[in-house]
Structures are given as C-alpha cells and as structure tokens.
Amino acid sequence: MARKRFDDSNCSVARALNQVGDWWSLLIVLQSMYGTRRFVDFQQELGIAKNILCNRLTRLVENGVLKKVDVGEHGSRFEYRLTEKGRDLFPVVIALRQWGDKWNPAPDDEAPLDLRDRATGQPIPPVQVHNAIGEPLTVRDVFVPDTPPPGSKKDPA
Amino acid sequence: MARKRFDDSNCSVARALNQVGDWWSLLIVLQSMYGTRRFVDFQQELGIAKNILCNRLTRLVENGVLKKVDVGEHGSRFEYRLTEKGRDLFPVVIALRQWGDKWNPAPDDEAPLDLRDRATGQPIPPVQVHNAIGEPLTVRDVFVPDTPPPGSKKDPA
DNA sequence: CCAATTTGGTTTCTTTAAGCAACTCTATTT
C-alpha cells in the first residue's frame, strides 16, 4: 500500500494512527480486550492471514501496546496481552464501537454489543467528551487556543 | 493493499473501521473538525496525494460522514463539511488524540494540542468510559452478558 | 480581453503491502 509514515508527525492523532491506525491492529486490540490471547485464536476469530497477524502482533509488541508472554513450560506457547498502553485504548475502541452501533447498525438483527458494568450490571452509556465540570461537549464547543509556534516565547504581538 | 472488507461484519468496530479505519479518512475527519473544508486545504495540510484525497472524500461522502456543498456561484468551488455522523466521531478522535499525547508524545517540544472548552476556556479532561452513574471504567470493569444467539428469546436456562 | 492561476479532479505508472497457500519447526498428544 506504500503507506506514508507518521512517526514524526506533529499531530498526535497521526502518530497514534501510525501505531494502531490500520484495519487489523485495532481489531486485534479489541479482541485482546475481549480476552483473546493466543495466536491461533486471534487468527480464527479475526479471519486474518497468519503472516499479517504475525506482523501486526510484532508491531503492536514493538509499540508497547501488547506484550508477548511465554506461557509454555519451556517455550513455543505464547500469549499476547494488553499492556497498560494497550488497555488505555479502551475509550477509543468503545467510542468507535458506539459510533458504529449508532451509525452503521448491524445488517440483520444482531444486537449492538451489550456491554455492561461488571459491578452494577448496568449498560455502558455513550462515551462523550466532557469539559472540566463534566458537561458534554461537541466539536463546536471546543477551540485550540492559538497554536504558538514551537520556538516562540510568548511575544506580546 | 488487497484489503478485506468488513461491511457485513457482525462487529460494529469492524464496520466502523470499514468507513473511517484507514489512515487518511480519520485524519480528514480530524482536519474537518479543525475547520478545513476545501480540497486544496486538505491536500496541503495533510500532505496527501490528490487522487487518494479524492477517493477518500468521495468515500466519506458516500458513507455520510461528510457532505459536499457547492459554494461556487455556479460550480467548481466545493466544500466538504462534516455531517452529524461525522461530528459524532468527535469522541473517537479526541480519545485517540489523548492516547497519542499520552503514549507517543511529540518528538520535539511540541505542545500536545491544548484543546479547550469554548465556554470556560478550560482544558478538556481525558475522555473516559463511564458507567451509568458517571464513574470511570476500565476494560476490566466491563463484561458482555453472555451473547444470546440472534434468534433466541430469553430462555431461563 | 487574453494569459496565468486556482480549484478540483482524472490518468498513468511505480512501489509496497495485503491476502493466500504452502512449508517449517518445536511440543505435545495418542
């Protein structure tokens, strides 16, 4: 695909997409959140080619999203588990899932993933952007305060 | 890239990624949220090839994420604006940005995008998944209540 | 008014990644 790399982009979204912004990586993270840990299970549940899975797992490990754990007594049995960095993608994945459920509902009558709070059994409400006092915000409610150029010291122009 | 399509996947994350899950689409949406509307502006700000931009804009319009508005008096001047569906990606983009800022900080001393509430001027706190009563949740705090097969009516087994 | 430029593309070509299938190598099972 001759991708452009965004490793050094000054946009953190671009840098984030560089790590988990391809179709498979985020789905692998999602599967990990569902509890999948083994190579073959990822392969079967995602229907991904083995070489691609291998590549993605390696990259995710390199990027610190997953860690590879040897669970065989003496090698050859591994698990891929989320790191804290990986688990921190939770809001992203959930927000994406909710967006998908809302705007691209399942073809048939599939339920839109009933995700629930383990403690209370209650469903999870939509992920929102909030302000400092907990009110929901939309795109229009935010602004970027005037991008100062990197080398500038608050010149009073 | 010979991608696999996920249009009819029963996973809404997969379906979402099908629409905005490539490197460019989400960046285009992000740029839109920053206010970019014109073809040339997208092209310059993203550094994307024109044919790819064209393709992505078309797909985003097809998918209802953007709408194409004729703003020339009689053609040849267009704007691409977010639809409600597109604006609804706000939490996704912000969550991704925050993840990027946290885990892949900018190479140099770039500031991590100071996004603020227009009303109060306060910075935006991290996007989190909450439960019904507003407490933050992690991956471990949620569960999927036992996937009932699509055609099943609450059998009391 | 005619030339240059801008905007929004399309076409062609090359590079690179995705997907598939077959193969390998070690461990475990039978």
Place this chain on the structure above:
DNA sequence: AAATAGAGTTGCTTAAAGAAACCAAATTGG
C-alpha cells in the same frame, strides 16, 4: 513413532497507495 497443534516464515499474486503529469472550468490580474 506418528499425528497434531501452535507459532511462525516464505513465496507468489493482487490490489491499493503515492507521485507526477495532465485536464477543464472558473477566477484573477494586468
């Protein structure tokens, strides 16, 4: 000892990404 499973690797084919050139309508500018 043979068969199977887990975790990859290799090679090939196809399709998409990227670059650059080209194009046509509309606008700008002298």
